[in-house]
Every structure is written in C-alpha cells, then in structure tokens.
Amino acid sequence: MSNGSGGPPAATRSLRSRGRAVLTAARNYDPLLRNAHLLTVSSLLTSAFGALYWALAAHWYDAATVGRNVAAVSAMMFLGGIGQLNLANAMVRFVPSAGRRAGRLVGLAYAVASSVTLVLAAGFVLLIPWLSPGLDFLHSWGLGLFFVVATAGYAVFNLQDGVLTGLRRADWVALENGLFAVEKIGLLAVLVAFGAENGILVSWMAGLALALVVTNAFVFRRALPRHQRAAPQAAADTSRPTFGYLAADYAGAMCWLAAVNLPPVMVLNRLGAADSAYFSLAWTAPFALYCFSSNMGYSLVVESARDITRLDDYRRVLRHSGRVLVAAVVLLIAVGPWALRVFGADYARHGTVVLWLLALSALPNLLTTTVVALSRARRRMGVVVGVLASLSVTVLALTALLLPVLGIDGAGAAWLIGQTLVAAVLLWRRSWWLPAPPPGGGGAPTGPAAAARGREG
Numbered sequence: 001m002s003n004g005s006g007g008p009p010a011a012t013r014s015l016r017s018r019g020r021a022v023l024t025a026a027r028n029y030d031p032l033l034r035n036a037h038l039l040t041v042s043s044l045l046t047s048a049f050g051a052l053y054w055a056l057a058a059h060w061y062d063a064a065t066v067g068r069n070v071a072a073v074s075a076m077m078f079l080g081g082i083g084q085l086n087l088a089n090a091m092v093r094f095v096p097s098a099g100r101r102a103g104r105l106v107g108l109a110y111a112v113a114s115s116v117t118l119v120l121a122a123g124f125v126l127l128i129p130w131l132s133p134g135l136d137f138l139h140s141w142g143l144g145l146f147f148v149v150a151t152a153g154y155a156v157f158n159l160q161d162g163v164l165t166g167l168r169r170a171d172w173v174a175l176e177n178g179l180f181a182v183e184k185i186g187l188l189a190v191l192v193a194f195g196a197e198n199g200i201l202v203s204w205m206a207g208l209a210l211a212l213v214v215t216n217a218f219v220f221r222r223a224l225p226r227h228q229r230a231a232p233q234a235a236a237d238t239s240r241p242t243f244g245y246l247a248a249d250y251a252g253a254m255c256w257l258a259a260v261n262l263p264p265v266m267v268l269n270r271l272g273a274a275d276s277a278y279f280s281l282a283w284t285a286p287f288a289l290y291c292f293s294s295n296m297g298y299s300l301v302v303e304s305a306r307d308i309t310r311l312d313d314y315r316r317v318l319r320h321s322g323r324v325l326v327a328a329v330v331l332l333i334a335v336g337p338w339a340l341r342v343f344g345a346d347y348a349r350h351g352t353v354v355l356w357l358l359a360l361s362a363l364p365n366l367l368t369t370t371v372v373a374l375s376r377a378r379r380r381m382g383v384v385v386g387v388l389a390s391l392s393v394t395v396l397a398l399t400a401l402l403l404p405v406l407g408i409d410g411a412g413a414a415w416l417i418g419q420t421l422v423a424a425v426l427l428w429r430r431s432w433w434l435p436a437p438p439p440g441g442g443g444a445p446t447g448p449a450a451a452a453r454g455r456e457g
Contacts, residue, residue: 033320038170039295042177047288049181051342053188054281057200058343060192067273069200070280071265072135076147076204078261079124080154083117085246086253088162092298093376094241095166096305100228101240106163106219113155121151134268143198150205157208160215165298166305167223176215183207248381252372255385255392259418263399263411270403275350279408281343282351285332286358289325293366296321297373304377314374321366332359350408357412364423371426371433383433387422394418 057066087109098105125144128135138144157180164173184207191199268276296317303313332339336355340348368387375383395418402410426433 033299034170038174039165039298040292042170042174043288043291043295045174046177046181047284047291049178049185051284051339053181053185054284055342056185056188058277058281058347060188061200063274063277063346065197065273066200067268067276067280068134068137069198071132071268071273071276072138072147072198072201073204074261074264074280075124075132075135076121076151076154076201078257079121079151080117080158081257081261082254083120083152084113084155084158085116086250087113087246088158089249089253089376090241090246091159091162092166092301093305095163095227096168096302102167102228103220103224106159106224109159110156113159114152117152117155118148121148132265132269134265134273137198143201146202146205150208153205153208153212156212156216160212160219163219164215164223166302167219167227168302169223170299172215172218172223176211179214180207180211183210245379245381248385249376252381252384252388255388259392259395262396263414266396266399267403267408267411271407274346275408278347278350279354279411281347282340282354282408282412283358285336285339286355286362289328289332289359289362290365290369292324292328293321293362293369297369300370300373301377314370317370317373318366321370325362325366329359329362353409354412357409357416361412361416361419364419367423367426368419375433380433386432387426390425391418391422394421 054066057069061069091106091109095102095105124131125138125148128139138147160176161173164170164176184203187203187206188199191202196202264276264280267279300313300317333356336359337348337352340351340355343351368391372384372387375381375387395414398414398417399411402413404410406413
C-alpha cells in the first residue's frame, strides 16, 4: 500500500525508527549492567534447560543411577576446574586490556589447562577404588578414557567463558551455554532409547564437543582479531598477570570448587546415591542465584580493567543485585516445593528444606562474591584467598558434621551458616576490602563511575 509519495508507508517508517532507537539504547546501556545481565540470561537459560534435563533424567533413570551420574559429573567439573588453574578468571581480568597480546594469552591458557587436566583426570580414574568407591563404574578403559578426555574439554569450556566475558561478548556465552544445554537433552534421549546405563554422564561428555568447536571458531576467527585491532582506553589497567597473582587466584578458586563440588560426593559416600540425587537437584535453582551475583562480579572486573575509575561501582553492584536477589529468593521459597515435583514426588519430599536453605544462602553470598570480585580487580589477592578459603573450610566442615545429624538438610544448613558467618566478618572488617577514598576527601567517584551512578534507577 502506497502513501502517495513513493516512499515506504508511515507505519513502516515508524517501525524502523523504533528499531533504531532500541538498538541505540542497547549500545548506550552501561556495559557494567549489560554484560552482567547477558551473563545472567545465560545462567537462567542454563538453569531452565538444566531443570528440564534433570527432570527427564529423573523420570528415565532410578534415583540411585541419577545419584551416581551426578557425582561423576561433579567430579568431572571439579577436576576440570582444578586443571584449568583458574585461568578463566585470569582471562576475565587480563584479556580486556591485553590488546595485541590477547591471542597469545588465550592460546597459552588453553594449552596449559588442557594438558594439566589430562594428567589429573587420568590419575583420578586410576585411583578411583581408593578415592571414591561410589564412582567405580568409571574405573574402566572405555568409559574411563572418555571421562579423561571430556574432563580436559570441560577445562577449555570453562576457559572460553572467561575469554568471551573478557571480550565483552556475553551474548556468545549465552548462545554457547544454550547450545550445550540443548545438545545434552537430545543426546540423553538418544542414549536412553539405546538403553545406555550411564547416559547422563555420556550425554554431558559428548555434548562438549560441538559447543567447543563452534564457540572457539568464533573466538579465534572474529572476536579476538577485532579486540586486538582496538586501541585500549586511556584509563585501562594494562598490567600483566604475575605468578603471584595467578597462584593466589588459583588457591582461592580451588577452595570455591571444593565447596561447590565436593558436598554431592560427600553425600553419596555418606548417605547413598539417592540422597546425592535429592541434594544435587535441589541445588539447581539456588545455584542460579549464586550465578547472578558472580556475573555481576565478573562484569565489575571487566569494566574496571578497561577503566580503573569504575572500581567504585561496587556499591552499585550491591544495590542493584540486592534488590533482584531478595525478590528472587522470596519467589523461590514460595514455589520451590512445587518446582521440585518436576523431578518427581520423592525429590520434593526430600529436597524442599535443602532448597530453602540454599536459596537463603544466596543473600549473604552477594556480599562475599562482590568482595572477591572487587579484590581481584584491585589485585588484593590476600583478601580473595582469605574469603574463599574461610568459606570452603566452614562449608565442608559443617557438611561433614551435620550430615549424620540432619541428613541432606545438614548440607544446606552448612551453606547458609558458612555464607552468613563470612559475610558478617566482612561487614565487621570493611577496611580489609573497601577501596581507599580518592585524594581530596568526599569519596565521590569521577569520570564514567560518576556518570553510571547518575544513570542508575
């Protein structure tokens, strides 16, 4: 239909104008929040598809089989986390301002992480009868070899998320994790149809391959070359990673990995495979809340590496994230019992209290996570190690003490008590981690930090 002037109709022009306005607003949206929100979308998609995946797994396999496979996946994630030497966090911290060195930095990190992880995973498989008898089904040439190779792939999978975050390509983090989640569901269905006893673990391992190929093709062909051509900002922190920084960050990350991935194995060996399944699947939704806080922290690290004047935005992170988390925790506590019924009636009966406790623990976790991110950005690695080590020791010790008394509810209580204690100490000793006020008093940020403060709603 013509408007009489030979041009497009008024409605079409209006639609195009609105589209351009949306794109302009997206480009001008503060990267601190934009990237954090995109990373959170990735976490939510992963959690949603993960819930569907585990719901199908829980209906297709008995609880004991689910418990064994969950513990094996946790072991793979734990070993992959150890083997990647926490270089994923180093990528978040140093890739944004690495300039032309970024490609070499990423390639070296991939080579080191995959090599170390291969050795660790092979040693673990050989020592399974002594380290974790509940995983003895991995002590074989076929599945064991597959587990070793896939664990090395998982280490690179972790690294590429750090690389993409450092490159401000959080959109690709969401795409990559969505692809991996959908692949796992499809593979699980195929493996169940063929009667595979360990289809859960195999679907995880096989699903890594395509996600790794597609994502790294984008990283090395497009994202890294474009980043290397761009000139760093005048206020960028162009310092390089040092052995001391990497070693301290690695120590802190290992403490966190132990706290997250060892409790399911402890539950498996202490209470049995079924309880391991109930506890692990109750973690699914609360862990998404943890991811939200972590994503805000990662974005703070990236933006302050690109522009050191943005360090003061930690206050903005706490306010913005706090409002979201309080609402999310209230909602999760309300709907949690019904949400767990997706996995089956037994999961709701045994996992509801654990879910409530873990959801509440996400509130003090916001402070601990933000303090760790701020300290990484400021290279205050003593604070990073102190916070994460204290949290890990407290959670694991309380889990060991409370499991015999409270069952799997004890593992949830360990997280809530541990997070609350560490957050309370951080509030008491704020001088350990708060940035020093700028010279001249007043404490007001300048430059982009001030502008961002003014844009906050």
